[in-house]
Each structure stands twice: as structure tokens, then as C-alpha cells.
Amino acid sequence: MKLYLSADMEGISGIVDPTYINPGMENYERGRQLMTGDLNAVIEAALECGAEEIVVSDSHHTMNNILLEQLHPKAQLLCGTPRDFSMVQGLDSHFDAALFIGYHSRQGAPGVLSHTMTGVIRNMYINGQLVGEFGFNAIYAGLCGVPVCMVSGDDQIAAEAKQLIPQIQTAIVKKAVSRTAALCLSLEDSRAELRQKTKEALRNLSACAPLRTETPxxxxxxxxxxxxxxxxxxxxxxxxxxxxxxxxxxxxxxxxxxxxxxxxxxxxxxxxxx
CATH class of the missing domain: 3.30.1360.130 (Dipeptide transport protein)
Incomplete structure (x- = not known):
């Protein structure tokens, strides 16, 4: 089984405001540690389910956030920018599934650090369907024939993802209180949730089909x-x-x-x- 993990930062365990996600700010190094820890929990569970190859795509900001020296040694890390296909660079039909880790809700919606790609976007639509980063990347994956079987983040991205892919597994690691505040699980409970939902997603992968979108x-x-x-x-x-x-x-x-x-x-x- 070959897996693709697209990892954003806003939906990572314990991250609630810009100080955790912007290089040079006071909590950024903590944010990198938290991000790498969430990914390791997912990778460990995936390996237990029989994953043979795991590619992790660092998909936040400069795309150089994940600590390679602390990342599980069985995973390969795609990092750096620019990339033609940004958060899903290298994702193709050879992968059995994609998991979106640390994602957030779209611009204008409730949720921790909600936005869509950059500050210039107010709304984005594909074939009239309002989408955020999750939906945009899930459509890309679907057109490659790859199902997105799990997403992690707050309760708002979980609901947004379920609207597009009802059968997706959602690992909710925090509940949004405002755009920059959340009720966070302990790291122990959060990592347990990530492992459990990863296992459920991969053990029931046949129930999760690629998201279909008409082209052009x-x-x-x-x-x-x-x-x-x-x-x-x-x-x-x-x-x-x-x-x-x-x-x-x-x-x-x-x-x-x-x-x-x-x-x-x-x-x-x-x-x-x-």
C-alpha cells in the first residue's frame, strides 16, 4: 500500500494562532514539533496497517516546516517551494490513498485560522462548487484516481470534508472557539485519535471512492x-x-x-x- 500525506499546519494538534505557523514568531518552533508529532502518529498507524511506502508532503507556507530529523524513518519527505502542484505535488495514480493532515476550513467559514490559499482569495469555486483547500486538493486527488480517506484538524474542517466526501474519516484534535482559539485535546489523546482514525480509514479503504468531478x-x-x-x-x-x-x-x-x-x-x- 502506497500512501500520500499532505500536511498543512493550521489544523495540527495544539495550534491556535499565527505565532505557531509563521517562521520567526515565538511559538513557531513549538508548531514544528507539534506538526512532526502528529505526522508520526499517522505514519505509525499506517505502517501497522501494512503501508509499504509513505510520502509526506510539507504543504504549509514555505513548505519547510517538518523536522526531518524527528520524522519517522520509514517516511519520505517532500519539502521546499516552488512546486507546480503545491500541496499535492507528486500525487498520482500510483498511490492507493491520500490523507490530509492538519488541514483547516475555507476562507469566510468558522474554524481555527480559516482561509483559502492566500489572503487575496475570498471564495473559490470549481464547477460552481464552493471549495477551500481541502476541496481543491481532494478534487485534484480524485481526478488522479486517488481517494482522500482521512483528514485531521478541528471540528469545522471535519464538517466541511464530510460535505464533500461523506465516507471520509475525520480525526478531530480540537474544537474551534474562535478563529484563533480552540479547545484542544491533550497530545496523548490527540495522537491516539490520529492513530485510530488512520487505522479505520485504511482498514475500510474500499468504502472511500475518489471524489468525482466533471471535466473540463x-x-x-x-x-x-x-x-x-x-x-x-x-x-x-x-x-x-x-x-x-x-x-x-x-x-x-x-x-x-x-x-x-x-x-x-x-x-x-x-x-x-x-
Missing amino acids: MQLTIEFAHTGEAEMAAIIPGSTYEPGTTRATCQVRDQYELYRTMRAMINLAATVPYV
Whole structure:
């Protein structure tokens, strides 16, 4: 069994505010320790279930957060940036399943440190379906023929994931109180939850099908202001919807989807707010 672990940071055990996830801030080194510990719990459980190859994709910010020297030796670590396909770089049909660890809810929704990709995005839609980072990456995985069988994070990302993939296992390691506060399980209980849900997901993998999405797809991003949308729409094949903050583009497949999204948000980010 070959597994792909995409690891974000906002949904990791004990992490509640930006000081844990931004390099140079007072709790960042603690955040790295917590992130690596959560992953080790998942990896240990996966190995017990017969996993033979495990690839961990560091998928937060600069993508250099996981402590390789403390990561379980049976896992391979993909780290560093840029990557064409960012949080799911290297994910393809050769993997039996994907697990999304430390994920968070979408921009505008309740949940610890909720957002979608960057600060320029207000909402993102694929074929009219509102998605955050979980949904976007799950669609990519599904088009590769890979099921996303487990997600970990707070109670809000668990609910968001269940709406898209009802059969997914959810490891809830904290309950959101506000965007920067949560009721956190002890690390002992959190790691036990991660191990248990990983085992349940992998032992019942046949019940979790890849997320299906019709292609070609329509990608629509609602930006913070019209200038960002206008700039994003200079990509060939894209259109700006006058009177809105939206830019839309038709894409053929998951690869074009990811590259187009990255290009649109990078262009939008060049436009000053004032």
C-alpha cells in the first residue's frame, strides 16, 4: 500500500494562532514539533496497517516546516517551494490513498485560522462548487484516481470534508472557539485519535471512492477587490466578470486547474490594496 500525506499546519494538534505557523514568531518552533508529532502518529498507524511506502508532503507556507530529523524513518519527505502542484505535488495514480493532515476550513467559514490559499482569495469555486483547500486538493486527488480517506484538524474542517466526501474519516484534535482559539485535546489523546482514525480509514479503504468531478472544469476565484480580479484575468482564456471581484477560466484537467489557480493568485497579489 502506497500512501500520500499532505500536511498543512493550521489544523495540527495544539495550534491556535499565527505565532505557531509563521517562521520567526515565538511559538513557531513549538508548531514544528507539534506538526512532526502528529505526522508520526499517522505514519505509525499506517505502517501497522501494512503501508509499504509513505510520502509526506510539507504543504504549509514555505513548505519547510517538518523536522526531518524527528520524522519517522520509514517516511519520505517532500519539502521546499516552488512546486507546480503545491500541496499535492507528486500525487498520482500510483498511490492507493491520500490523507490530509492538519488541514483547516475555507476562507469566510468558522474554524481555527480559516482561509483559502492566500489572503487575496475570498471564495473559490470549481464547477460552481464552493471549495477551500481541502476541496481543491481532494478534487485534484480524485481526478488522479486517488481517494482522500482521512483528514485531521478541528471540528469545522471535519464538517466541511464530510460535505464533500461523506465516507471520509475525520480525526478531530480540537474544537474551534474562535478563529484563533480552540479547545484542544491533550497530545496523548490527540495522537491516539490520529492513530485510530488512520487505522479505520485504511482498514475500510474500499468504502472511500475518489471524489468525482466533471471535466473540463470552470475555475472561478472571487478576489478581495476588482483590481486583483482584473489582473488575474489577463491569463489567456480567463475572463473578468464586470461589476464583481471574480475571474473565471476553463481548465482541461487537474494539472491545468492547479497551475491556473497559482498563476491567478500570484498575479492578483501584485496589485496593491490601496
